[in-house]
Amino acid sequence: MKIVVTRDSVGAGDDFDAPHRLEFGVSNDRAIADILRYVSQLSYxxxxxxxxxxxxxxxxxxxxxxxxxxxxxxPLSVSPIALSDLDSRSDGLYMHFNYHAQIDPDIVFNVLNRLRLKIVLTA
Known part of the structure; x- marks a missing residue:
């Protein structure tokens, strides 16, 4: 499976040409957590x-x-994530990395963990 990643720029001086596209391949059975770990270990x-x-x-x-x-x-989810829930296109899986400067990562995690993208109504 082809993975296409992009990221924000961190500074105007030497890192201004976002989206910094990177493509690489992984096996189709690779977990999202493994892909994220791989990207985090690159110099990307x-x-x-x-x-x-x-x-x-x-x-x-x-x-x-x-x-x-x-x-x-x-990870923001403890349950496995299905590819159908992600930005999966005919030519690969797309991921973007947002830069939050030097904001405390626990604050970013807590905000995103509470984020609701869909309204869930209970009877």
């Missing part, structure tokens, strides 16, 4: 001075928060 998401860059990964919905000071991405 820039580090910042002070060591506290915060990113969120999205693909049709928020997926995880990635922090420069954390060893691994922190």
């Amino acid at each position: 998401l820039p580090s910042v001075a002070g060591g506290k860059a915060t990113w969120s990964a999205v693909s049709g919905r928020p997926l995880a928060v990635i922090a420069q000071q954390w060893p691994d991405p922190k």
Whole structure:
């Protein structure tokens, strides 16, 4: 499966040409968490001075928060995510990484974790 990722720029000086598209292939049975971990280990998401860059990964919905000071991405869902719930197109799976500057990653996680994209009515 082809994965297409894009990300925000972090600074006007040397990182201004967003969306910084990157493509790579993974096996079709690869879990979303594994893909996020892979991207977080590349040099694709820039580090910042002070060591506290915060990113969120999205693909049709928020997926995880990635922090420069954390060893691994922190998923926003404990249940497995179906590809049908993501930005899956005929030519691959699309993900975007939003830059949240040096905002405390726990705050970003808490905000995104409480975010509701659909109205759920109960009887």
